[in-house]
Amino acid sequence: MKQIYIDFGITQNRFLEIIDGKINNLYVDNLDDGNYSGNIYKARVDYVDEKLKSAFIDIGINRNAIMQLGNLKIRKGDEFLVQVKSDSEGEKGPKVTSELTFPGKNLILLPGEKIVKISKKIENREEIDKLCELGSMLVKRGYGIIFRNTAASKEKDCLIEEFEELIIKWEKIKKQAEYAKAPSLLFNQRDFLNYIFTELIYEYDSVYIKDFIYIEGLKEYIDLNRLQINTLEYVERSIYDILMKNHTLDGVKITIDEVEAFTIFDVNSGDNKNTSHSFFEINNKAAAKIFELIKLRNIGGIIFIDFIDMHYDDKKKLLQLFQEEFKNDTVPNKVYGWTKLGVLEAMRAKKGKKLKDLIYSNYYKEIYNPNYALKLIEDYIFENAKKFNKNSFEVVSSAEIANLSDKIEFEKKIKNKYKVDLKLKTHNDIQNFKFI
Structure with a gap:
């Protein structure tokens, strides 16, 4: 179900x-x-640093994006299309590339390429050969193609139809780019409904x-x-449960620390007096839970996992199991193995914001992200306006929450959507918000 x-x-x-x-x-x-991952922009080069072999690119947000030059020859003032590879983090701007991809549900269009790629998750030789044959025919249209995992179960006509639809959409974007003034957004990968029905719902x-x-x-x-x-x-x-710092599994405690440089999971047996063999079973269960949390919390970057200590053979076996688990991830990743300190090291590409940063401005002090705070205020109004026949609400909040409310005219939008009045005021002693 x-x-x-x-x-x-x-x-x-x-x-x-x-x-x-x-x-x-x-x-x-x-x-x-600032969730820009996958977005396509008509951008302008702001500055080229030859020593770093990088360019700082203006895509129209509050900080420049960074692009590795490689063999690309560009100068300040040049305008061209770029796509965001990873979002900004801390003081760093988002990373962009001039190698564009245009996603569909079962395949990805590669403008400017004439190659065929197939998801590594498709392992059936017959399916691979079938898709290679179809891809060889389709690339004659002048576009490369990546067949996603879901393409294996689709009929040939369905894939051809999707390929043609993607070309039509891409040609519209190219046409728009001819007249757009740089910097400007041409394709919003993060349009909510389009994203979830293209990338998440099958x-x-x-x-x-x-x-x-x-x-x-x-x-x-x-x-x-x-x-x-x-x-x-x-x-x-579910959001609250997923973001808990401590998770308990069969008496074993898993503690999570997310900092800017890396994330560490600590598996602790507490007072459990198990044998080394039992420790392997516990670690195996913990590994499955940790992979689940990595995915649900959208953790990217360097990941360390401090499992309960085991014998060498068990560590080798657990590493293989963890590598198999990571193969099921749609986000690029690599499991490096055990460090000299006995900690498992892995890397997962950064794709979009971490869940904790979408919910909290400061996770450890439990200060809400203003977007999340206003969502909670909206939900409270939705639940209580009709139930208690209320036509007005009053809220006091932190300055950050009030500033976002003013910026987007939140009170006006509440009025239009729910036919009630909202008055939101700032109070210096309020960490998040409260209804009065």
């Missing part, structure tokens, strides 16, 4: 996928949080939303007969 929860909001949208009662996927999209048994007012936007994506209304409290509870 595959259940999909789609939770819309003024400042934050969420998607949750449950398969047979277990969380399989979570995606959070903030209105004002099939479903039922879809839950919290109100029928959202049906119009979903018509082109889902079978409305499978649509149901739900309070979506499960989404909020």
